[in-house]
Amino acid sequence: MRIGVMGGTFDPIHLGHLVTAEAVRHRFGLQQVVFVPTGRPPHKRGNDVSSAEHRYVMTFLAVLSNPEFGVSRIEIDRLGYSYTFDTMLALGEMYGPDCELYFITGADVMRDIHTWHRAPELLTLCHFVAASRPDYTLCERFRQGGHIHLVEVPAMAISSTDLRRRVRAGEPIRYLVPEAVENYIYEHRLYLNGAR
Ligand code: NAP
Secondary structure (H helix, E strand, O other): OEEEEEEEOOOOOOHHHHHHHHHHHHHHOOOEEEEEEOOOOHHHOOOOOOOHHHHHHHHHHHHOOOOOEEEOOOOOOOOOOOOHHHHHHHHHHHHOOOOEEEEEEEHHHHOOHHHOOOHHHHHHHOEEEEEEOOOOOOOHHHHHHOOEEEEEOHHHHOOHHHHHHHHHHOOOOEOOEOHHHHHHHHHOOOOHHHOO
């Protein structure tokens, strides 16, 4: 069995994330992709991130209609900072030794994977798939690792940062996020005037 683990802040989740998960699922023959919203990202201490519950619910709404996608609270419910090492170790134990795990996230953040918590051990736990925006070039060090697959996803031209800016500026986000996520953002007045 092969399972994808889609790690991200998802603030908010958007169609670029969903297209990425589907492209990786197809390319690597994954049976399931589990989205794992971060609980307390270690590299964002002090930064303004929406509550874990808002990000979890938006992710849940976004994947609800696809039986090959799921969402996990593993990082949200764990105390302390969200380290990918802890997550992949726990998921590896949960799915068992016959399961191959593929950790999927953005190429910008995965570029620094050698600085992550327990990086040498993490690199032995699973495969890594870095999703890049169009025209992204990988640095040499990244290529040399050999553990990390790069998948270019044109739909990742959409970005959560731009979506938050759009909401603040009163610009449309329709067709950039699933309709249920759009409704949730407006209903809960997320991203307005910096309010979360
Ligand atoms: P981020 O800094 O919010 O995002 C970095 C870039 O990657 C952004 O361009 C972002 O686009 C993109 N991105 C994020 N998640 C993506 C995904 N699943 N698919 C495609 N593109 C994605 O990154 P983050 O969300 O905090 O971290 C990403 C993952 O790496 C999380 O699971 C996090 O826990 C893990 N991580 C672990 C450690 C550690 O263990 N020490 C350190 C850093 C990151 P959008 O803004 O549009 O999403």
